[in-house]
Amino acid sequence: MAVQFVFLIILLLAPLDALLAAAQSMAKPNCQAQCGNVDIPYPFGMEAGCYLNERFRIHCDAKNTPSLSINAINLDVLRISVDEGTIQVNFPIFYSRNCRGKESNPMIANLEGSPFVYSEKGNRFVVVGCNNIALLTQNDSIYGGCMSICDDKSSSSALNHASCNGINCCQMKIPSHLKSVNAVFKDLDDVRGRGRDQCKHAYLVDKKWFSDRLNSSLEIPYSVTVMDYVPVVLDWMIDYWIFDSLQRNGSLPNNETYYCRTYKSENIPSNDQKSMIKCSCSGGYHGNPYLPAGCSGKLSLHQT
Helix, strand or coil, X not given: CHHHHHHHHHHHHHHHHHHHHHHHCCCCCCCCCEECCEECXXXXXXXXXXXXXXXXXXXXXXXXXXXXXXXXXXXXXXXEECCCCEEEEEEECEECCCCCCCCCCCCCCCCCCCCEEECCCCEEEEEECCCEEEEEEECCEEEEEEEEECCCCCCCHHHHCCCCCCECXXXXXXXXXXXXXXXXXXXXXXXXXXXXXXXXXXXXXXXXXXXXXXXXXXXXXXXXXXXXXXXXXXXXXXXXXHHHHHHHCCCCCCCCCEEEEEECCCCCCCCCCCCEEEEEECCCEEECCCCCCCEEECCCCCCC
16 A cells, blocks of 8 residues: 555656756757756857857867857856856966966956956955965956965964965955956065065955855865866856847747846947846746746646
8 A cells, every 4th residue: 555655656746857857957948958067058058059159159078078168268167057147167376476387377268258257246356375465457457456464473374274364365356347357466565575485376266165165174275276276257148139139039038937137337338239138037937038938937736
């Protein structure tokens, strides 16, 4: 009797599982939805006809590592979110010239002309080193800076606290609409000459990733000296004219299941893309608002 009851439950839940799987599909129909363990939701895609345009094309190599090409620079993709309008990528660390075995001028993706921007809310600029000043720049213009002073007690004690509050490490918010970033290192004047020959580094980093590791490790942020890349968050949207054409040709029906907002960047020149669109499913709906009928109602065990 018990076996029959369990079998009946499985039969009842099977259609619901199929509905859930269909509702959670974020890729374009008949398109590959994953590369390795990374989900690839539309407007991103890998095969021809599966992405909105070339700027959203994801390359999946023989090792199942997804990457995004922006202005001839390939960035490894770690995560894509439609709900948040973000993509997490690996980003190189800036090192001073006296860091043995490290590249002081890494190839940095310039996001100009792309639908991507370095996320103001999702990232922090972190500077590490004794008496180190690093300036965050874009196109030779200074957009901020951060200063880390020496630990007066001992040089080793800096490695024994999980913080980044200005002593051997500092962090700052980044401005909005950044399309390119660079770091310029300067020594802080010090009568003892502390930190003058020390390797210094700075990096843009996913705020949540950095915070989680500060809370879980006594070595962060100093252990990144053995790393070449850290995760960074890019915000993405689609061009307004593309969205408008999709609605006019019926690819995106205009209904109550989703809504979109228009954004105008202060850094976008008048002869460039004038506005961008970011879409979300309306309250009570979930899914992918960039697909036809992509936002569906909540499924419930009590539905009949």
